[in-house]
Amino acid sequence: MKVVESVKKSAVLAAAVVSLLICLGCSSRMQTPTLKDAGDLDNGVDLFMNSVDGERVLGGRGSSLACISKDGRFLTMDSGDGADRLLNLSSGWSMDFRPSGDPMAFSPDSTTLAVARSHEIDFYDLESGKPKGSVDTNAPGPCLEYSADGSKLILYHLKGLQVIDRETGKEVFNYDTGAMMGDFFILPDGEHLVVQLFEFGIGADDFVRIKNITNGHIEGEFHDEGHRSNVMVSPDGRYIAYEGGSDFLPGLMQEQLLVILDGTDCRKMYSWKKDNRIDAMAFSGDSELLAISNRLANTIEIYNLNNGSISQRIKVNNRVKTIALSSDSRFLAVASCKPNYDDDQGGISIYDLTQKRMVYSKLTFARVDRCEFLPNGKALITSGEGGVKYIPLAEFRK
Structure with missing residues (x-):
């Protein structure tokens, strides 16, 4: 019996060592960090x-x-020493993610941090810092965002967007813009995207587009003949601020256009011309x-x-x-x-x-x-x- 017990203990110990080695060999994403x-x-x-x-x-x-x-209690930053750092500004603890540079996003209810890795998105509880699951997905782009209701995640790449289900990781919508994309914003209803697009060449325009991610329809678009633009969406999604102009003649006096668009259909609400x-x-x-x-x-x-x-x-x-x-x-x-x-x-x-x-x-x-x-x-x-x-x-x- 003693031999049997010894063998059992050795087997259990070996299994534990193997499990530990497997964990250490896995991505560091799911290790609970030291707070x-x-x-x-x-x-x-x-x-x-x-x-x-x-x-x-x-x-x-x-x-x-x-x-x-969203509640102002947490922030993430590149620490400058090869790690992305999460800070809890209320309780005071911090945790590091290595290597740095992975896209991150807070859930709308400020309970979860999402971190986009090579082919998956990992989730962490913000109160404890402990892992709370992951979903597999295609290789993400350089930007990650939650939808306003927290049910979807939006991944950005150079010429498009991929919307996935938060729970399953399955693709809900894929949008190939056909043009270079600048900023994008998810409206509070969780069903629409505001996308800034750039065309190139003589006569090319910059434009802003509202896209329905449930049916793929374009529900509004604003064109401008300028060659440089900035776009911003109000927190409640009612307004889109568009500023456009040309940088082809730097240093010269150039007229700029500031436009306020309706957040539902890109209809022009206000427009002002600026001297510079x-x-x-x-x-x-x-x-x-x-x-x-x-x-x-x-x-x-x-x-x-x-x-x-x-x-x-x-x-x-x-x-x-x-x-x-x-x-x-x-x-x-x-x-x-x-x-x-x-x-x-x-x-x-x-x-x-x-x-x-x-x-x-x-x-x-x-x-x-x-x-x-x-x-x-x-x-x-x-x-x-x-x-x-x-x-x-x-x-x-x-």
């Missing part, structure tokens, strides 16, 4: 960040912001306001989309790189650089639109490429050459 207790930002605990002049450093030089969850390039656009969280920056006039204009009027103009001294509006429409953030296009000197400013005054300003000696308010209104996140920073807003709300 790093990093304090609580909400309560002012600052264990894994350095605080400098009111900023909290989430990631140093080389790091960059990737995406923020629009550097940045941003919708407010309630979709009532649109902010744009005008390079020539060094101004930021705030449009009321209920009537198409300009509600505020804000003069800025530097060239605007990017702007953001808070979810409650109270704050405007501006990242800028010197007018001589020297990205190494600029600043971050925050304006209180209700009090019509600047409440925060800081000179930066590193390029800032992106700024975004947390949806819960607690902070402004900035990202650029100097890393990823967290600027609390509590003091400005007093």
